[in-house]
Amino acid sequence: xxxxxxxxxxxxxxxxxxxxxxxxxxxxxxxxxxxxxxxxxxxxxxxxxxxxxxxxxxxxxxxxxxxxxxxxxxxxxxxxxxxxxxxxxxxxxxxxxxxxxxxxxxxxxxxxxxxxxxxxxxxxxxxxxxxxxxxxxxxxxxxxxxxxxxxxxxxxxxxxxxxxxxxxxxxxxxxxxxxxxxxxxxxxxxxxxxxxxxxxxxxxxxxxxxxxxxxxxxxxxxxxxxxxxxxxxxxxxxxxxxxxxxxxxxxxxxxxxxxxxxxxxxxxxxxxxxxxxxxxxxxxxxxxxxxxxxxxxxxxxxxxxxxxxxxxxxxxxxxxxxxxxxxxxxxxxxxxxxxxxxxxxxxxxxxxxxxxxxxxxxxxxxxxxxxxxxxxxxxxxxxxxxxxxxxxxxxxxxxxxxxxxxxxxxxxxxxxxxxxxxxxxxxxxxxxxxxxxxxxxxxxxxxxxxxxxxxxxxxxxxxxxxxxxxxxxxxxxxxxxxxxxxxxxxxxxxxxxxxxxxxxxxxxxxxxxxxxxxxxxxxxxxxxxxxxxxxxxxxxxxxxxxxxxxxxxxxxxxxxxxxxxxxxxxx
Numbered sequence: 105x106x107x108x109x110x111x112x113x114x115x116x117x118x119x120x121x122x123x124x125x126x127x128x129x130x131x132x133x134x135x136x137x138x139x140x141x142x143x144x145x146x147x148x149x150x151x152x153x154x155x156x157x158x159x160x161x162x163x164x165x166x167x168x169x170x171x172x173x174x175x176x177x178x179x180x181x182x183x184x185x186x187x188x189x190x191x192x193x194x195x196x197x198x199x200x201x202x203x204x205x206x207x208x209x210x211x212x213x214x215x216x217x218x219x220x221x222x223x224x225x226x227x228x229x230x231x232x233x234x235x236x237x238x239x240x241x242x243x244x245x246x247x248x249x250x251x252x253x254x255x256x257x258x259x260x261x262x263x264x265x266x267x268x269x270x271x272x273x274x275x276x277x278x279x280x281x282x283x284x285x286x287x288x289x290x291x292x293x294x295x296x297x298x299x300x301x302x303x304x305x306x307x308x309x310x311x312x313x314x315x316x317x318x319x320x321x322x323x324x325x326x327x328x329x330x331x332x333x334x335x336x337x338x339x340x341x342x343x344x345x346x347x348x349x350x351x352x353x354x355x356x357x358x359x360x361x362x363x364x365x366x367x368x369x370x371x372x373x374x375x376x377x378x379x380x381x382x383x384x385x386x387x388x389x390x391x392x393x394x395x396x397x398x399x400x401x402x403x404x405x406x407x408x409x410x411x412x413x414x415x416x417x418x419x420x421x422x423x424x425x426x427x428x429x430x431x432x433x434x435x436x437x438x439x440x441x442x443x444x445x446x447x448x449x450x451x452x453x454x455x456x457x458x459x460x461x462x463x464x465x466x467x468x469x470x471x472x473x474x475x476x477x478x479x480x481x482x483x484x485x486x487x488x489x490x491x492x493x494x495x496x497x498x499x500x501x502x503x504x505x506x507x508x509x510x511x512x513x514x515x516x517x518x519x520x521x522x523x524x525x526x527x528x529x530x531x532x533x534x535x536x537x538x539x540x541x542x543x544x545x546x547x548x549x550x551x552x553x554x555x556x557x558x559x560x561x562x563x564x565x566x567x568x569x570x571x572x573x574x575x576x577x578x579x580x581x582x583x584x585x586x587x588x589x590x591x592x593x594x595x596x597x598x599x600x601x602x603x604x605x606x607x608x609x610x611x612x613x614x615x616x617x618x619x620x621x622x623x624x625x626x627x628x629x630x631x632x633x634x635x636x637x638x639x640x641x642x643x644x645x646x647x648x649x650x651x652x653x654x655x656x657x658x659x660x661x662x663x664x665x666x667x668x669x670x671x672x673x674x675x
Contacts, residue, residue: 148531181457249282272502292499297321302319375491379576394579445467498573581619
């Protein structure tokens with residue numbers, strides 16, 4: 105009996121120790137969660153709601169505790185915050201160790217392409233642009249998230265994810281109405297200009313005297329060209345300024361400069377949202393079954409059409425005439441921060457991802473009161489553009505789960521992906537990177553209070569106009585392979601090795617060669633390429649829509665609008 109008593113005492117002591125340990129662990133977990141919640145302010149959720157959402161992540165992650173996963177994204181401010189702060193928070197809260205690598209966008213695509221081709225699990229999840237939606241839908245090598253969330257991944261899908269709150273899911277949905285990627289960050293390609301210079305009375309009077317109309321936000325390329333000419337070489341506050349900024353280095357980012365909707369801004373493609381149909385902003389035509397049928401005009405494409413040639417010629421002309429000489433040797437990343445140095449009057453093709461660089465205290469383009477000297481607005485359109493045609497590009501870096509990733513690793517990565525886009529953290533993350541994905545964040549009071557400091561960014565994202573800026577659409581059957589062709593051929597024109605027409609003829613033929621290869625391989629099934637027979641340019645110019653015949657007058661009457669009137673139109 106005495107042994108039973110001793111045993112019972114020992115058992116009770118053991119239970120007491122376990123209870124104490126569990127209680128201590130729970131208290132420590134609560135303290136960790138509370139500490140992180142303080143860092144995740146402001147939020148669209150109350151602190152109690154944040155706590156409940158974090159508790160869900162903690163509970164759901166238990167089977168994966170101790171696992172180490174690797175994810176990858178390009179290197180922009182939003183992803184730096186995720187890699188340095190949110191990955192640490194997630195690891196501390198869940199016990200899943202996350203390595204969030206930051207590499208160049210081209211390298212992200214290369215890694216993803218290698219995983220697609222080899223089946224080797226290089227990364228457990230990717231944040232890659234939704235520009236690959238046509239690739240993912242056709243090859244079926246990524247988990248479509250609609251089925252994942254309803255089936256295999258249901259037990260690790262946040263009940264408070266709230267897909268309806270995301271503003272970019274139309275960009276990551278295939279023609280089969282399945283969601284293939286989950287937006288993590290978005291930024292638009294807009295027009296940037298020095299509002300202080302544009303509203304200076306002397307500049308306004310000089311411009312009106314020279315050109316006969318008001319200096320303002322250019323609505324068309326004719327006005328943009330006049331403004332570029334007016335400011336280039338002008339001295340303002342003792343500084344020689346330039347009327348334009350761009351980049352021209354023969355580098356993968358030169359391809360994005362064009363596939364990111366430059367041709368549609370000129371008016372090359374067909375009408376349609378989010379992308380022109382049947383001819384899109386790459387000049388690739390599809391049939392009613394979403395099969396790519398042409399790139400060259402002779403088959404019904406528009407990549408080498410008069411509108412595309414006009415777009416490329418204007419790019420080369422403006423880069424040479426109105427941009428700083430060093431711009432021709434710069435890539436996307438190098439050119440982005442240049443306007444912040446205070447020598448650029450306007451930029452027609454400016455990504456809002458550079459906004460954080462433009463609002464730093466003490467730089468040349470900021471006032472002492474913390475407001476910007478610059479503003480952003482819709483980019484002007486070219487002579488071939490018609491109402492209803494795509495007007496600009498919006499990047500949507502999105503979470504993508506490959507089928508080659510083992511299920512347990514995919515589930516752990518999916519938890520991390522949902523954490524970094526959760527309402528708990530998204531408002532704070534949006535303040536860091538200014539790359540909005542949720543309506544609840546865009547409309548948060550903290551952004552109403554900050555709007556005056558961001559030069560029109562909040563007004564743009566709160567306006568109905570934002571849906572007219574969209575990523576590459578589903579016409580593109582293999583983004584990694586086709587994108588490589590663009591920068592190499594465009595580079596020949598930007599360097600002067602070829603004329604614009606020669607460069608685009610070579611590009612469209614290269615695209616069709618690749619489309620033929622995909623067609624013969626049959627790797628994309630019923631939605632793969634099926635090229636049209638050649639009928640010649642004149643046949644297609646007589647048809648409705650793109651490709652469009654050459655317009656003789658390529659500099660129609662310039663049109664500008666005051667920034668204040670523009671804002672009213674957004675409301």
